[in-house]
Amino acid sequence: MLGLGVDRLQADINRLLTSLFHQGVLDEQFLQLQQLQDDTSPTFVYDVINIYFDESEKLLRSLRLLLMDREFSDYKKIGLHLNQLVGSSSSIGARRVRNVCVAFRSASELNNRPGCLRGLEVVEHEYHYLKNMMHELFQLEQQRLLAAGVRYPM
């Protein structure tokens, strides 16, 4: 019945988050982020994460374009992009994305094209994984909110 799964949903959310922490996908910054969310901004986390995904999507696209270019040499630009990505990732606590970005960045600093390509792959992989997980999380959260919102007249 609707509304009776609140606890179960909460448990699922917790389990999911726990596994994400376990894997190192997220770190405590994410918790900080969640603590910032309160009644005045109930969708704060969701908003921030969405912004993050939008921004990152753009950055990754641009990175891919840059790297696909045959006679490409603008490592500086890649570095800037990656800085952005690192900054935003650490802001939301996307730890693994951040770490692989740092590796990517160091490859770009060395003008190591194959390293950059590999880095990009890894970053994209991590990014998509994070995105999937986050989607799942938000979905659960939404369900939970729905369930929590249901009140049965006594």
Added chain:
Amino acid sequence: MFQSFLSQLITDMNWAALNNPNPEEKEPKSSDFYHLGAIDLPEKPRKIDFWRSGLMGFAKMKQQQQQLQHSVAVKMNSSSNEQVGNNKKGSTFIQEHRALLPKGLILWTIFVGFISRGIYQWMDDSSKVRREEVLVSMCDQRARMLQDQFSVSVNHVHALAILVSTFHYHKNPSAIDQGTFADYTARTAFERPLLSGVAYAEKVVNAEREMFESQHNWVIKTMDTGEPSPVRDEYAPVIFSQDSVSYLESLDMMSGEEDRENILRARETGKAVLTSPFRLLASHHLGVVLTFPVYKASLPKNPTVQERIAATAGYLGGAFDVESLVENLLGQLAGNQAIVVHVYDITNASDPLVMYGNQDEEGDTSLYHESKLDFGDPFRKHKMICRYLQKAPIPLNVLTTVPLFFGICFLVGYILYSAGVHIVKVEDDFHEMQELKVRAEAADVAKSQFLATVSHEIRTPMNGILGMLAMLLDTELSSTQRDYAQTAQICGKALIALINEVLDRAKIEAGKLELESVPFDIRSILDDVLSLFSEESRNKRIELAVFVSDKVPEIVKGDSGRFRQIIINLVGNSVKFTEKGHIFVKVHLAEQAKDGAESNGVVSEDMIVASKPSSYNTLSGYEAADGRNSWDSFKHLVSEEELSLLEFDTSSSNVRLMVSIEDTGIGIPLAAQGRVFMPFMQADSSTSRTYGGTGIGLSISKCLVELMRGQISFVSRPRIGSTFWFTAVFDKCEKCSLKKPTVENLPSSFRGMRAIVVDAKPVRAAVTRYHMKRLGINVDVMTSLRTAVSSVTGRNGSSPLPLGTTKLDMILVEKDSWISTEDIDSEIRQMNSRTNGNVHHKTPKLALFATNITNSEFDRAKSAGFADTVIMKPLRASMIGACLQQVLELRKTRQQHPEGSSPATLKSLLTGKKILVVDDNMVNRRVAAGALKKFGAEVVCAESGQVALGLLQIPHSFDACFMDIQMPQMDGFEATRQIRMMEKEAKEKTKLEWHLPILAMTADVIHATYEECLKSGMDGYVSKPFEEENLYKSVAKSFKANPISDLSCSQS
């Protein structure tokens, strides 16, 4: 929602920490959730795998966690190895050359053998020399005697010859014939014992032969055949002969070759002449024939050979029995058996002829002596050779001395050897022991470390369990479930407490515990401790009080946590074991105690001897084990304080405090008093059953006290109570004032007030006064309520208080005093009403102190006029203050956030502020904005430096700006520089000072970056992502520094 999953997360995060390259970054944050049950957690929780490995084995753990505690153990091990190495190096000479010992013994034995042999040789030689000397002397003696005997015999023959010449030739006719000669010679034979017989042969030339033969009526016969002699030139027939040799008559002596030679030689020399030895005819003894010439006429002096020959008349001969001679001779001498004597005729040197001696009888051939013999015949040479009959026997002294010497020396060598071996063995054992000792010590340290680690690692999950239980209890549970959960929680807390104690103990043993030195307020610490136990003491209806001497400095430097721990432990014990009476904690300087004790010795004795007074002058009236806290000595302390406050010794930099905790509990059995401070020892096993606990607390306290350079001891009398006291040395801290918000700020609104405390028990009154004093209230103590009331109302003329001069603000009455005073209620009521009516006098407020109060008593108190308040004991200055504030309706300057929690403070700091956040990263911007908004700030965002500059055109309404450093186009430094430039310009234009606090936001906070921040005009930095504490620090700093902002910091 977050909290619940967070806490669940925490245990799991320990797993995540495995993959985390830098776990320290996040631990502090999560650790807030760990401190649930534990009193004191000095260390950060560590990885959980540590805990597992701790169980799996110490060795493994060592490898894994070398940077942690175990590194010490490892160090210990390595150092112990070094030590062992050093020990081996430092071994003695014997130790080093142990292999040489048996060789040494063998060499020594050989050496001694040689020496013994040498000694033997020497002794043997000397004995040989002696032997030879003996032989020589014996031989010479024998030779001399033989010679003498011989020459005597020869002389006799000589005399015979003269006789013959005298009586045969010079007498005419001859006076001698055969008969006379034989008779004479037979009768004088004793003179010639060696001559078997003598005979005289006359010289007859061939021409006279016939005449001679006819004259004698026999013919001359030859010696060998006995036939008549053939014709020769000359004959020498025997004419006279002794009877023993009568067979020689008429034999021609010259017919024998040897005799002839002898005869010829004898008449030529005129001396006795000897033949070579031969077997004598009669005796078959070896013998020689002696021939002596007889001359007719007297010879001229020095006659020539011809003259001698011509004058020769005949020859006297005798057979010399040499063998008998020597035999006789030797027979006369002692010791003749010992030597063998040979006499040789060595006329022909190459072929010596034996004259005497058995050739078979060799004797000892190794040693012989030759002696020359001179028998008077110059042609013949003789010698005597003597030998010992037996080989030289080995002398007895040599036989005994040498083996004895050898034996002794060998034994000495062996003793030395075995001593050496023993030394080596002992030293080996010693080294082994030393090694074992080091290992044992290392093991002890390892044990303590293991214990520390394990208990620490138990604590980590235990905290998780407790946290979860606490959270579980917050959820909706059925009563049974709640009961279960609560039980689990209680058990868990007990376990944690135990583990903490074990950890402490282990830490102390491992030498890890270090005391910190921070300034703290002893009084507030004691109040804290009191408040911890107030609930329990109230339930048990025991009085709990604390008194700190005024001489004790307000603030000292030391380890407040540990000090607190000791007191909690001791007070906890007291509370646990006390059912009635009181617990009294008293702190004063150790020097004071000495003074007190001097007068106390007598007092306490008196106390014991005194015939059991119904009430003792202690805090609660119950008898205490130690008289130290009784009023008699206590008043000494109090009065001394009042008198000699100025004599406070300020010269030394530290103070020695003495804390005593007195209770009236069950006491410690005398038998168990000796082992109170031993770990895991309780008075007896029943104690732990009745009261619980591990008995480790006191031992920890002892260790801690010793760390504080103090001592701990106690006096206890069973069923009467115990008094524990300890001393501790703290640093004085006169300059440092406590700024920490944890220090209890006592309200200052009571300063200068007056109060009367009514208490019949002086000790208790002193305690009350102490607390009141801390609040700044002057206190007069009265022993009975009646006097107090009368003095206040002025009804009693002899008022002890100059009430007219000072106003009285309150009367504080001890419940016991009030209860015991009958019929006073009305008077109090009266007093209240009377004073109420008095306009000039403000009513002295009434308050009642009580440890516990029943409902009926409370009602009575109300009716009596103690409506104002009842102050529950134990007394604490802050609590009294609070109560009195309530009574006196003083306006409270309440502190909003006494704990100084940062979010609230941050909120107060940021509420209503307009803040500009500059960051190119949208996500960061959003997060920063969210965080700041949460603290109540109004946030405006800018995505680049230029936009920010636009927004910050003066005048603007921003209170602060958070600036990202890494931005494209214009970075944070540049933007800040431009902003500062703008402000400068504005100042020049408008004379108004603008200073916008700009805080850098940076992900990597290294020092250089920070310096660059300051250089470009920023006020501080905030590390990204935001952390509340960090944020608060920076914001508070820069906002305070900002003169424009009118923020009131609630912290001040």
